[in-house]
Amino acid sequence: MAERPSAAAIRALRAEHPKSRARDFAALNGITEAELVAAHVGAQVIVIDPDPERLIPLVRDLGDVLALTRNESCVHERVGTYTEFHGGPHAQMVLGPEIDLRIFPAHWVHGFALAQADADGTVKRSIQIFDAAGDAIHKIHLRAESHVPAFDALVAALRRSEQSDTLTLVPRAPVEPAKADPAKAEALRTEWDQMTDTHQFLRMVRKLKMNRLGAYRVVGAPKARALVSDAVTRLLFAASDDKVPVMVFVGNMGCIQIHAGPVDRIVPMGPWINVLDPRFDMHLRTDHIAEVWAVTKPTRTGDAISVEAFDAQGGLILQIFGHRKDTSGDAWDRLVAALPALEEVSA
Incomplete structure (x- = not known):
């Protein structure tokens, strides 16, 4: 550096x-x-x-x-x-009713x-x-x-014994761009259909030498459907209007933070779309969104359907799922199904 x-x-x-x-x-x-x-x-x-x-x-x-x-x-x-903190050498969790985190302590x-x-x-x-x-x-x-x-x-x-005002830093790791292998499309679809838990997904795509965004580009609809660039904004307004609770995942390499519940007050401000609720705020730069995907993954308890946004480098910005606790998933599924598809996506 x-x-x-x-x-x-x-x-x-x-x-x-x-x-x-x-x-x-x-x-x-x-x-x-x-x-x-x-x-x-x-x-x-x-x-x-x-x-x-x-x-x-x-x-x-x-x-x-x-x-x-x-x-x-x-x-x-x-x-x-x-x-409800749960420790571990590689991954840890906070599972409270409001503070819900996935922690990767190496970072x-x-x-x-x-x-x-x-x-x-x-x-x-x-x-x-x-x-x-x-x-x-x-x-x-x-x-x-x-x-x-x-x-x-x-x-x-x-408190650490050494209180230095200078840090030793390492270069920032670049974002991994989409890794796709169209020749393995059928193998991907076959293994996708055999998933019983969403946590199996990343292991599956790594085995096929792909990553999340690359797999979405290869697997095709209905498993992964490319959406219009403002799909997240449309989804937030629809979830607010129809009182459909959601799960919003936002993170980085060291921590993922999750909101589970309603989103009520949706406020656009310039390039930002904001959720401004009493105990949950979110601020999203819509001009950073390059791709949005509606993704359906099979689980033992039914399909897990998400809307996921990526930046121009291929980095994951956020994921939104339906919050199925004490409510039917049908309303969430209808919201996602109503989002307009992007007719053509360049690989």
Whole structure:
């Protein structure tokens, strides 16, 4: 990587632009968001152990907080309490009724606890986790009702002995583009029909030397149906209008965050389509969407039908499923079936 600006230089730049959003400021100045946070290590920023097996059980004691997971194109924010943590060496889960996460701990590399005072003296507390390249993996923002003594106890328990304002970063891994093998189309369709659980899908396509988007392009309708580019916006409005509950999955390499329930207030703002509900917000850059697919996968309990959006590099932006708990899946299936198909997709 090119030589990075010093922590002092970052602080000086930030002092000149204190009100710009951290992510925007970092991008504008050619640094990562993690470097911006690390540059302020001291009284208001503490380096902590990011290991989720140590961190997440302590987060539960904070009570109601805002969980935030994002990628380049979509931000997913959910209010709730972290409960039902399940650890593991490669994958971990939080399975609470509101905070629902899939965690991949190898990417939880840099951790910070922030307690930063605004100009009016209000202290904003958060826990922020970044990957080895300095990109945000997961953030936890305390709310007015959160338990501050539990935050202080968390910081004391996880504080690292070395409190450096400089990070060692690695180059960001490129997004894997679509990998497709049309010669294996029949083998893909045969194995697709034999699935009994959606978790078998990625293993199946890897065995065939493809990936998610490549397999969708090859398998064909009705298993995977290409949709118009504004299909996600249409779907959100329809789910709101018809009161159809959904499951919204947004993630990155280190964390997937899930909302299960209704989406009510859908608000377009420039290139963004937003869900602005009391305990769930989502902000999606519709101009980043290059492909949308309606996908049907067989399971033991019936078909799992999703709508999935990808960016121009082939990266997965989000997935939306029907939320079948305590409700029939028929309404969701009708919403997806009504979405217009894209007549031609160039491979």
